[in-house]
Amino acid sequence: MSDVVPGNTYKILVKEIHRWQQESLITDDIAASLLSLYAPAQSGKNLSGILMTVGAVLIGLGTILFIASNWLTMSALVKVSLIVCAVVSAHAGGWYFKFEPGHRPKLGSALLLLGALLFGAGIWLISQIFNLDTNFSDGVFLWALGVLPVALLTRSLALGVLSVILSAMWSFSAPDSLFNFLSAPYVKLVPFLIGLLSTLFISYRLRSRWCLALSLIFSALWSFSNGSVIALLSVGVACIAAFLWHENKQQYFAPLYLIAGLVLTLTCLTSMTFDLQNKFFFQNIDIVIDYTLWSSAWGLLLGVAWLRKNFSGETMFLGIVLLSGLLPWYGTFNMVHAVIGNVVLLSTLLLLMFVSSVQHKSPMVLNCAVVFLVIDIICRYFDFFFKTFDRSLFFVAGGFVFLIAATMLEHNRRQLLQGFAK
Amino acid sequence: MTNTTSEIDDAAATTGEYPALNSKRSVSPLPVISSTAYRTQRKSFIFIVAAQITALLFLAAIHIYTLLTGTELILSTVPVDPWDMFRGSYVRLNYDISRVPCNKNFRAGQRVFVVLRKNADDKWQAVQVSEERPPQARGDVFLSGRVEYSYVGETWVHYGIEQYYVADVVAKQLEQTKPRVLVAVDSFGNAAIKKLLPPG
Numbered sequence: 001m002s003d004v005v006p007g008n009t010y011k012i013l014v015k016e017i018h019r020w021q022q023e024s025l026i027t028d029d030i031a032a033s034l035l036s037l038y039a040p041a042q043s044g045k046n047l048s049g050i051l052m053t054v055g056a057v058l059i060g061l062g063t064i065l066f067i068a069s070n071w072l073t074m075s076a077l078v079k080v081s082l083i084v085c086a087v088v089s090a091h092a093g094g095w096y097f098k099f100e101p102g103h104r105p106k107l108g109s110a111l112l113l114l115g116a117l118l119f120g121a122g123i124w125l126i127s128q129i130f131n132l133d134t135n136f137s138d139g140v141f142l143w144a145l146g147v148l149p150v151a152l153l154t155r156s157l158a159l160g161v162l163s164v165i166l167s168a169m170w171s172f173s174a175p176d177s178l179f180n181f182l183s184a185p186y187v188k189l190v191p192f193l194i195g196l197l198s199t200l201f202i203s204y205r206l207r208s209r210w211c212l213a214l215s216l217i218f219s220a221l222w223s224f225s226n227g228s229v230i231a232l233l234s235v236g237v238a239c240i241a242a243f244l245w246h247e248n249k250q251q252y253f254a255p256l257y258l259i260a261g262l263v264l265t266l267t268c269l270t271s272m273t274f275d276l277q278n279k280f281f282f283q284n285i286d287i288v289i290d291y292t293l294w295s296s297a298w299g300l301l302l303g304v305a306w307l308r309k310n311f312s313g314e315t316m317f318l319g320i321v322l323l324s325g326l327l328p329w330y331g332t333f334n335m336v337h338a339v340i341g342n343v344v345l346l347s348t349l350l351l352l353m354f355v356s357s358v359q360h361k362s363p364m365v366l367n368c369a370v371v372f373l374v375i376d377i378i379c380r381y382f383d384f385f386f387k388t389f390d391r392s393l394f395f396v397a398g399g400f401v402f403l404i405a406a407t408m409l410e411h412n413r414r415q416l417l418q419g420f421a422k
Numbered sequence: 423m424t425n426t427t428s429e430i431d432d433a434a435a436t437t438g439e440y441p442a443l444n445s446k447r448s449v450s451p452l453p454v455i456s457s458t459a460y461r462t463q464r465k466s467f468i469f470i471v472a473a474q475i476t477a478l479l480f481l482a483a484i485h486i487y488t489l490l491t492g493t494e495l496i497l498s499t500v501p502v503d504p505w506d507m508f509r510g511s512y513v514r515l516n517y518d519i520s521r522v523p524c525n526k527n528f529r530a531g532q533r534v535f536v537v538l539r540k541n542a543d544d545k546w547q548a549v550q551v552s553e554e555r556p557p558q559a560r561g562d563v564f565l566s567g568r569v570e571y572s573y574v575g576e577t578w579v580h581y582g583i584e585q586y587y588v589a590d591v592v593a594k595q596l597e598q599t600k601p602r603v604l605v606a607v608d609s610f611g612n613a614a615i616k617k618l619l620p621p622g
Contacts, residue, residue: 080482084475091471095464115471122478128512130485131615133582146474153467 010040052110053158060117076129083122090115091150098154113158116147120166137173140166148198152205160206161214164199168218171195172225188226189292195222209256216260223293229268230290230325234297236264237322241301244314259364262352265321266372269348272324272341273379294325317351320344342380349373370413374406488614492606493563495538495546496619499603512587513596513618515603519548519565522579528553528572535611536579538563551577555611566611583613 005013014035021031063086074082090111098108120143127134144166151159174191199215202208216239223231239261246254301322305315324344349369356365381401499515522536528551537550539562546563550556556564567579583605588596596618604616 076482080479083478087474087478088471091467091474095467099460099464119474119478123481126478126481128587130482131512131583131586132481132485133580133585134481142477146470146477149470149473150467153463153470 005038005040007040010038013038049106049109052106053113056110056114056158057117059114060121063118063121079129080126083118083125086118087115087122090118095154098156109154109156109158112150112154112156113162116150116159116162119143119146137170140170140173144170144198148202151202155206157206157208157210160202160208160211163202164211164214164218167195167198167202168214168222171218171222186288188286189289192222192226203253207252209253212253212256213260216256220260220264223289227286227289227293229271231293232264233268233325234290234293234322236261236266236268237318238293238297238300239264240318241297241304241315245304245307255364259368262365262368266345266348266368269321269324269341269345270372270375270379273338273345273376274341274383290325294322297322314355317348321348342376345372345376349376366413370409374409377401484612485614488608488612489606489616492608492612492614494616495563495605495607497546497603497605499601512585513593515584515586517581517584517603519546520570520578520580520584522548522551522577523575524551524572524577525574527574528569528577530569530571532569534567534569534577534579536565536567536581538565548579551579563607564611565607565613581613583615586615586618 017026017031017034020026021028026034094108094110094112094115096108097104097111099105120139123134123139123142126132127139144163147159147166148163150156151163171191171194174195196215196219199211199218203211203215216235219235220232223235239257241261243254243257243261246257298319301315301318321344324341349372352365352369356362356369497517497519499517519536519538528534532553534551534553535555536548537552537556537559538546539549541547549562555566556562558564565581567581570578570580572578583603586603600621602619602621604619605613606616607613
């Protein structure tokens with residue numbers, strides 16, 4: 001099995017391998033074996049696929065806009081027949097071009113996507129023809145229900161992405177209708193959990209990083225819009241726990257979980273370092289949503305530790321980070337909270353730097369920790385010196401502090417990265 | 423070397439073998455499957471598309487049933503003119519019967535049945551709201567709907583006939599008038615708009 005690398009990288013690889021061969025550094029057999037490990041990405045074919053997908057999306061959007069302009073001259077029967085014919089033709093063409101031997105799979109994928117968009121347009125068009133009171137979330141639910149099996153059967157990435165987007169849209173809007181028999185927090189939580197599970201299912205079945213990235217973005221957006229920083233922190237820790245589980249088992253998804261987990265967790269910890277009532281992060285707090293996600297993150301963390309049969313330092317530290325999520329609920333927000341928040345953030349950053357430089361040798365983790373350390377330094381600088389110094393002195397001193405800190409950080413970071421390369 | 427999709431396709435064209443639909447995308451080589459498995463997957467695909475079409479037709483069929491079998495009533499309204507991203511211009515219709523007098527509270531979103539009765543002016547009026555389907559009394563019609571909000575003394579009910587899709591120009595004209603609406607109500611209490619009538 002060959003790894004696909006960008007065209008330019010492949011050219012450099014071939015050139016270098018031939019040079020080593022000519023300089024007798026490697027034998028002809030080794031050169032051939034090395035070359036067989038890589039294959040160049042075919043940019044022209046990708047471009048045609050992208051153009052076809054964009055074409056399908058444009059036709060789908062055009063159809064929806066055409067519907068919006070109220071076509072009055074045709075009878076209801078003609079309109080419904082047109083919709084049915086359009087949906088069937090797009091799907092039939094999609095299947096024929098994608099899977100029948102000797103045809104055009106990328107055109108097939110584009111037509112399948114067009115079929116899915118036309119099916120969605122059909123739902124709203126039929127509502128329009130018959131003046132049906134189709135609720136937005138019910139319409140999206142029906143649309144997702146139609147697209148999801150086609151995506152799973154045909155393994156089409158475009159349909160997978162569309163399914164994830166539709167599931168996420170439904171989770172955000174579902175409280176409007178389907179679950180309105182549930183009481184306040186659960187009317188939001190149940191659709192979120194269903195949406196999250198379905199988006200993760202699609203991502204794993206299609207083995208798609210795009211779908212997984214969208215699922216994680218959806219989880220973060222939902223947590224932040226319906227809960228507080230505790231909900232977002234829980235999603236971040238859950239992502240890192242998922243990374244620990246995938247680290248040795250399924251490395252394909254591991255980096256995505258790690259970067260999402262680090263960014264979310266460190267953003268939340270940074271927000272908890274301020275010595276003021278942070279209205280941006282702590283408004284519209286729903287304690288049930290916050291602590292359902294918080295408990296789920298604990299469950300995932302302990303589950304991963306149990307399955308790996310390893311209650312490592314990483315797991316225990318993630319537990320401490322999760323415990324810091326209780327901080328905002330202990331009395332009013334004050335200087336003590338800010339100090340504890342700073343201690344948790346700094347120890348997390350130091351631990352990340354240690355782990356990335358000594359154990360895992362991961363430039364991504366190191367860079368992430370350095371970025372958040374710089375952000376924390378800037379925040380603390382403004383916190384403590386803005387009011388105490390004269391303005392001119394403040395900026396001059398700040399300039400010196402940043403120059404020195406940046407030089408030291410960059411020097412140490414480069415040394416570490418060079419160490420990784422060796 | 424990597425097997426691209428087109429290479430697999432070309433191979434399939436010459437060998438008559440089909441790529442497995444459940445193979446991993448990207449760089450892993452696509453295995454081939456037997457024509458029997460391929461036919462099974464094609465049948466599944468046809469079944470899914472048929473289910474999509476059935477869902478679309480079912481949406482229309484429920485409404486057509488109500489229009490064909492329902493009892494006709496004329497309701498008076500106060501329209502406004504909104505716009506929907508997916509469906510274009512429509513007239514939002516507020517009915518007199520949307521506000522129902524009652525002596526109990528209902529939960530928002532709860533399904534309820536509203537009994538309509540003609541008054542002395544020959545207009546349909548909402549006289550009673552209940553959670554269970556009411557017995558059919560002579561001259562009465564019942565509509566099913568969902569509670570929008572409720573407090574003791576009054577409940578606001580949504581019947582699903584509150585929008586009527588029209589061209590932009592017509593929507594603007596209707597905004598200025600108070601059209602009456604001819605609706606059909608079937609034996610389950612579902613209502614469907616037949617047409618708008620001029621103010622009476």
